[in-house]
Amino acid sequence: AQSVSQHNHHVILSEAASLELGCNYSYGGTVNLFWYVQYPGQHLQLLLKYFSGDPLVKGIKGFEAEFIKSKFSFNLRKPSVQWSDTAEYFCAVYPGSARQLTFGSGTQLTVLP
Amino acid sequence: DTGVSQNPRHKITKRGQNVTFRCDPISEHNRLYWYRQTLGQGPEFLTYFQNEAQLEKSRLLSDRFSAERPKGSFSTLEIQRTEQGDSAMYLCASSSPGQGGLRTEAFFGQGTRLTVV
Numbered sequence: 001a002q003s004v005s006q007h008n009h010h011v012i013l014s015e016a017a018s019l020e021l022g023c024n025y026s027y028g029g030t031v032n033l034f035w036y037v038q039y040p041g042q043h044l045q046l047l048l049k050y051f052s053g054d055p056l057v058k059g060i061k062g063f064e065a066e067f068i069k070s071k072f073s074f075n076l077r078k079p080s081v082q083w084s085d086t087a088e089y090f091c092a093v094y095p096g097s098a099r100q101l102t103f104g105s106g107t108q109l110t111v112l113p
Numbered sequence: 114d115t116g117v118s119q120n121p122r123h124k125i126t127k128r129g130q131n132v133t134f135r136c137d138p139i140s141e142h143n144r145l146y147w148y149r150q151t152l153g154q155g156p157e158f159l160t161y162f163q164n165e166a167q168l169e170k171s172r173l174l175s176d177r178f179s180a181e182r183p184k185g186s187f188s189t190l191e192i193q194r195t196e197q198g199d200s201a202m203y204l205c206a207s208s209s210p211g212q213g214g215l216r217t218e219a220f221f222g223q224g225t226r227l228t229v230v
Contacts, residue, residue, distance in 0.1 A: 105155050
């Protein structure tokens with residue numbers, strides 16, 4: 001079965017530190033990739049998406065992600081985090097022709113002021 | 114607010130009771146999804162509608178679960194004879210068809226948190 005792995009369950013950083021959250025998927029065909037963020041008490045919101053083209057994708061709030069097909073990875077990065085980035089981050093994949101998203105288990109990011 | 118709307122936001126029910134949740138998708142979106150999320154996990158797919166047709170159901174959707182989207186607009190998810198294991202956040206999402214019917218990103222509602230006591 002297709003799966004999405006987020007190996008970091010909880011990441012704690014100080015403000016201004018750089019962030020990289022890992023995401024790996026297990027599907028060899030065409031994929032569409034997403035990062036969603038869930039701020040405390042709010043709904044899931046799209047940070048960025050990859051469908052095709054440039055594998056370096058820029059999203060909202062200074063986030064970016066790089067699709068590396070050979071590594072089956074779509075890691076999320078931000079050069080300098082802020083306290084307001086404290087949230088849970090989910091990687092998600094449309095594998096192949098699937099109609100539904102498959103999500104990772106999420107990474108809780110805590111940014112200390 | 115033109116986002117995905119879900120009601121109620123919270124539901125506490127006794128084991129064995131039936132519950133029904135409602136989802137109003139973004140108006141121009143013809144695709145609607147239900148997911149379930151438990152603590153420490155990402156959302157898990159339950160079922161998918163395109164217009165009024167239910168095109169896919171997860172094996173997670175037992176016989177006690179039923180979903181409808183009668184006019185291709187709002188959707189309901191009913192759980193009969195609730196069990197404690199049904200306690201979770203139930204999320205609804207919608208999306209529009211991309212060019213040529215391609216997939217596009219899903220927009221999520223705030224969810225209905227179900228607690229079965």
